[in-house]
Amino acid sequence: MSEDRRSAVLRAIVEGYVATSEPVGSKALAESSALGVSPATIRNDMASLEEEGLIAQPHTSAGRVPTDAGYRFFVDHLAAAALQDPHRRAIQTFLSDAVDLNDVVERSVRLLSQLTRQVAVVQYPSVRESAVRRVELVRIGTEHALVVVVSADARVEQSTVALGAAVPDEEFERAARELNEAAVGLTPAPLQTSLDAWAGRHGQVAWAAPVADAVVAAARGGTVEKVVFAGAANLARAGADFESDAIGSVLDALEEQVVLLRLLHEMTHESPDVSVRIGAEMNNEALARTSIIAAGYGPGGDATSLLGALGPTRMDYPGTMAAVRAVARYLSRVVENE
Amino acid sequence: MSEDRRSAVLRAIVEGYVATSEPVGSKALAESSALGVSPATIRNDMASLEEEGLIAQPHTSAGRVPTDAGYRFFVDHLAAAALQDPHRRAIQTFLSDAVDLNDVVERSVRLLSQLTRQVAVVQYPSVRESAVRRVELVRIGTEHALVVVVSADARVEQSTVALGAAVPDEEFERAARELNEAAVGLTPAPLQTSLDAWAGRHGQVAWAAPVADAVVAAARGGTVEKVVFAGAANLARAGADFESDAIGSVLDALEEQVVLLRLLHEMTHESPDVSVRIGAEMNNEALARTSIIAAGYGPGGDATSLLGALGPTRMDYPGTMAAVRAVARYLSRVVENE
DNA sequence: ATTAGCACTCACGCTTACCGAGTGCCAGGA
DNA sequence: TCCTGGCACTCGGTAAGCGTGAGTGCTAAT
Numbered sequence: 001m002s003e004d005r006r007s008a009v010l011r012a013i014v015e016g017y018v019a020t021s022e023p024v025g026s027k028a029l030a031e032s033s034a035l036g037v038s039p040a041t042i043r044n045d046m047a048s049l050e051e052e053g054l055i056a057q058p059h060t061s062a063g064r065v066p067t068d069a070g071y072r073f074f075v076d077h078l079a080a081a082a083l084q085d086p087h088r089r090a091i092q093t094f095l096s097d098a099v100d101l102n103d104v105v106e107r108s109v110r111l112l113s114q115l116t117r118q119v120a121v122v123q124y125p126s127v128r129e130s131a132v133r134r135v136e137l138v139r140i141g142t143e144h145a146l147v148v149v150v151s152a153d154a155r156v157e158q159s160t161v162a163l164g165a166a167v168p169d170e171e172f173e174r175a176a177r178e179l180n181e182a183a184v185g186l187t188p189a190p191l192q193t194s195l196d197a198w199a200g201r202h203g204q205v206a207w208a209a210p211v212a213d214a215v216v217a218a219a220r221g222g223t224v225e226k227v228v229f230a231g232a233a234n235l236a237r238a239g240a241d242f243e244s245d246a247i248g249s250v251l252d253a254l255e256e257q258v259v260l261l262r263l264l265h266e267m268t269h270e271s272p273d274v275s276v277r278i279g280a281e282m283n284n285e286a287l288a289r290t291s292i293i294a295a296g297y298g299p300g301g302d303a304t305s306l307l308g309a310l311g312p313t314r315m316d317y318p319g320t321m322a323a324v325r326a327v328a329r330y331l332s333r334v335v336e337n338e
Numbered sequence: 339m340s341e342d343r344r345s346a347v348l349r350a351i352v353e354g355y356v357a358t359s360e361p362v363g364s365k366a367l368a369e370s371s372a373l374g375v376s377p378a379t380i381r382n383d384m385a386s387l388e389e390e391g392l393i394a395q396p397h398t399s400a401g402r403v404p405t406d407a408g409y410r411f412f413v414d415h416l417a418a419a420a421l422q423d424p425h426r427r428a429i430q431t432f433l434s435d436a437v438d439l440n441d442v443v444e445r446s447v448r449l450l451s452q453l454t455r456q457v458a459v460v461q462y463p464s465v466r467e468s469a470v471r472r473v474e475l476v477r478i479g480t481e482h483a484l485v486v487v488v489s490a491d492a493r494v495e496q497s498t499v500a501l502g503a504a505v506p507d508e509e510f511e512r513a514a515r516e517l518n519e520a521a522v523g524l525t526p527a528p529l530q531t532s533l534d535a536w537a538g539r540h541g542q543v544a545w546a547a548p549v550a551d552a553v554v555a556a557a558r559g560g561t562v563e564k565v566v567f568a569g570a571a572n573l574a575r576a577g578a579d580f581e582s583d584a585i586g587s588v589l590d591a592l593e594e595q596v597v598l599l600r601l602l603h604e605m606t607h608e609s610p611d612v613s614v615r616i617g618a619e620m621n622n623e624a625l626a627r628t629s630i631i632a633a634g635y636g637p638g639g640d641a642t643s644l645l646g647a648l649g650p651t652r653m654d655y656p657g658t659m660a661a662v663r664a665v666a667r668y669l670s671r672v673v674e675n676e
Numbered sequence: 677a678t679t680a681g682c683a684c685t686c687a688c689g690c691t692t693a694c695c696g697a698g699t700g701c702c703a704g705g706a
Numbered sequence: 707t708c709c710t711g712g713c714a715c716t717c718g719g720t721a722a723g724c725g726t727g728a729g730t731g732c733t734a735a736t
Contacts, residue, residue: 025729040679043730061686061729134474136488148486148494150474156486156496230593232570236586247585248574255568363698376710381699399698399717679736685729692723699716706709 005037007078009045010054014066014074018316021240023063068279071291071313075276081318083326087115091330101125101155105228108307108331113231115323118311121260123227125298125305125335130155132183132191132219137176137211142166147211149218157218163207175202179211188219227257227264227306234311241312242289249286254310259284264306268296272303274325279313289313293320295328299336307331343375345416347383348392352404352412356654359578361401406617409629409651413614419656421664425453429668439463439493443566446645446669451569453661456649459598461565463636463643463673468493470521470529470557475514475549480504485549487556495556501545513540517549526557565595565602565644572649579650580627587624592648597622602644606634610641612663617651627651631658633666637674645669 012033016024026039026046046064049055054070057063066074094111095104105122112120136148143166148158182198183191195212202208232254235247242250253259263282267275274295280288292310296303307328309320350371354362364377364384384402387393392408395401404412432449433442443460450458474486481504486496520536521529533550540546570592573585580588591597601620605613612633618626630648634641645666647658 023729027729038679039729040681041677044678047731057730059685059687061684061727063729133476134472136472136474138471138488138490146494148488150476150486152476156484156494158494232593233586233589236574236589237583245575248571251571251574255571361698365698377698378710378712379708382709385700395699397716397718399696399715401698677736679734681734682732684731687726687728689726690724692721694721695719697716697718699714701714702712704709704711706707 006045006049008033009042010049010066010070011074011078013046013049013055013064014070014078017065018314021314023058023065025063028063068281068313071278071317072281075278075317075321079318079321081322083322084319087323088326090115091326095330095334104331104334108327109228109230112307112309112323112327113229113234115327116309116311116320117231117234118309118315118320119229119231119235119254120307120309121227121229121254121264121292121294122307123225123261123264123305130219131185131187132215133185135176135180135183135215137172137179139172145172145207145211147214147218149215151219159214159218161207161210161214165206167205167207171205175205175208175211178202179215183215186219188216191219192216225257225261227260229254238312238314241314246286246289250290253284253286263292264294264308267292267294267308268303268306272296274321274328276317276321291315291317293317293324295324297328297332297335299332301332303328344383344387346371347380348387348404348408349412349416351384351387351393351402352408352416355403356652359652361396361403363401366401406619406651409616409655410614410619413616413655413659417656417659419660421660422657425661426664428453429664433668433672442669442672446665447566447568450645450647450661450665451567451572453665454647454649454658455569455572455575456647456653456658457567457569457573457592458645458647459565459567459592459602459630459632460645461599461602461643468557469523469525470553471523473514473518473521473553475510475517477510483510483545483549485552485556487553489557497552497556499545499548499552503544505545513546513549516540517553521553524557526554529557530554565598567592576650579652584624584627588628591622591624597625601630602632602646605630605632605646606641606644610634612659612666614655614659629653629655631655631662633662635666635670635673637670639670641666 009029012029013024016029016032026042030037030039030042046055049070050057050064053067054073055064056067058065091111094107105124109120109122112122131152132149133152134150136150138146138148140146140160143163145161145163146158147161148156150156179195179198182194186194195216199208199212232251235242235250263277263284267277274293276291276293278291282288282290282292287310289312290310291313292308294306294308296306298304307324309324311320347367350367351362354367354370364380368375368377368380384393387408388395388402391405392411393402394405396403429449432445439462443462447458447460450460469490470487471490472488474488476484476486478484478498481501482498483501484496484498486494488494517536520532524532533554537546537550570589573580573588601615601622605615612631614629614631616629620626620628620630625648627650628648629651630646632644632646634644636642645662647662649658
């Protein structure tokens with residue numbers, strides 16, 4: 001019983017099941033796939049594959065279905081697919097004429113969800129460091145201020161800080177002016193010291209420190225991690241793979257950004273390339289019947305942000321992996337040039 | 339055959355069907371509701387209600403179910419519900435400690451989706467007019483510029499304009515300085531004329547006009563209308579009301595912001611209070627089995643923006659209407675104070 | 677190690693039958 | 707004129723019975 005034929009059988013089972021969504025039996029497999037052996041032989045192989053926990057049968061007189069472990073083996077050892085050419089072109093045209101950062105992210109999710117026919121997830125790029133171009137302080141009510149930082153690389157970050165007390169107008173204006181003098185043109189590292197000094201000079205006013213912190217944080221990059229998704233409809237269309245109740249749970253998990261972000265983080269730390277979580281590996285009740293394929297992206301080859309595709313465990317792994325990888329690469333390049 | 343008893347029967351049918359999701363029959367209705375008449379009488383009333391097209395029976399030997407027209411009558415003449423007290427408190431606590439505009443909107447959708455157990459939709463407030471506080475021009479690449487406008491009421495708007503050609507640095511800087519001089523402190527009306535004049539003085543450079551337009555547009559209010567939604571999971575949970583395929587179409591329609599926005603607009607022009615679209619009234623294939631309840635909100639009582647809840651036609655209209663109305667009112671107040 | 681043969685299992689689809697909720701209609705009563 | 711009790715009728719839903727066929731595991735032969 002040769003090792004590679006067993007692999008071939010597993011591969012055929014995975015591919016067959018993914019394609020038809022029906023358990024695949026020994027006979028059909030012997031005919032369709034070019035293994036050149038009889039059904040009986042395949043049955044023997046199946047028996048050992050089942051013993052190893054890679055496949056299972058839903059009920060006695062049905063064909064075999066891959067288990068989570070089976071998909072895992074498939075992904076680790078058997079999956080390989082080139083990106084389809086029309087897809088490559090689609091990525092080019094879709095992303096090339098995006099202008100603004102929001103636009104890029106927005107287009108990316110949509111694109112990825114269309115390419116994979118899954119739910120696509122894209123985290124906003126946690127931007128690289130760059131110099132401050134202008135800081136704007138705007139009052140909100142009496143005790144809050146809006147801090148707007150425009151950076152040299154055309155980002156606009158805003159955040160709100162509590163002043164702690166009412167601040168006289170002229171004091172506020174003067175602080176804003178001096179803050180600009182102290183901040184403009186600096187990258188985060190010197191900015192930190194410069195603003196610490198500034199806050200020190202304004203030691204008498206309690207709100208100087210929080211404002212300084214806000215400016216530095218804004219210059220450093222995004223304040224909150226945020227992730228957008230698209231293509232939720234694809235989940236519903238996967239119909240047979242979920243009972244309709246389960247779809248609800250999955251959607252809940254998606255709206256609960258926290259879960260997703262934690263998961264994505266864990267994943268990109270595991271592998272520099274695309275990485276895959278299958279079914280139970282999600283460690284999440286609601287997502288136990290789904291898989292996610294994720295990749296990091298970012299300027300200069302360091303994967304600072306994340307994107308991915310999520311769908312039923314019965315998904316086209318090679319194709320999805322190729323699409324995710326391609327979009328991640330292309331997005332890296334776009335982010336770099338911005 | 340008294341007119342008001344027939345209404346009572348319709349009301350009972352609607353309420354019963356909404357509660358149980360099963361067609362309601364004459365017998366059950368005679369027992370549960372306090373009409374004090376026999377099943378036979380109710381059957382007569384049902385017959386005329388059916389003739390008027392307000393109710394229908396799914397098949398011969400089943401109870402009755404409201405039609406779209408039936409729900410419409412119910413909503414127009416029979417619905418009345420006070421906001422539940424715990425709900426009122428929830429609104430207070432949920433929205434009161436929001437700080438930032440994004441935060442407010444985000445909290446609102448979540449809140450509304452929880453209160454109504456439907457998909458909640460909230461449009462970003464199209465802000466009122468206010469004076470320009472500062473205009474920032476930032477280059478992107480060689481032929482684009484980012485226009486950032488900070489307004490006196492603490493909004494930050496950004497948009498990108500094409501310059502049409504490479505612009506020398508010093509020309510760019512000078513334009514930015516003069517642009518600020520021409521714009522700062524002005525509300526949109528005078529801003530328009532001031533910037534037209536400015537663009538005129540810079541008539542020789544082709545990009546002055548588009549930049550001026552961008553600034554005015556930014557000062558006028560949001561550039562793009564944007565709507566966020568939450569609680570998509572509630573759709574899936576409504577299970578029996580949709581075949582799982584239809585859920586997909588609805589989700590698609592939701593991600594397609596355009597459809598939703600047009601719909602919401604039409605609605606708030608119809609009525610100053612909450613307004614309701616039921617089933618076929620949506621004029622949209624994908625949403626034919628859903629209803630939406632929407633209300634406008636905005637500062638000073640003028641409903642400049644929209645929010646609503648969308649769910650299956652078989653929904654709790656009075657409760658949802660109350661929740662939508664309450665959130666809209668409260669949100670108006672919050673927006674006003676910002 | 678592979679294969680052919682064979683007995684066995686069991687989900688699925690089809691038909692049949694039954695039940696009961698719900699109806700429409702009619703005739704009698706307030 | 708309006709309401710009610712009675713009655714025959716319809717028909718969806720469920721359960722039971724049955725045949726079919728795909729798929730299996732095992733054994734013996736190659």
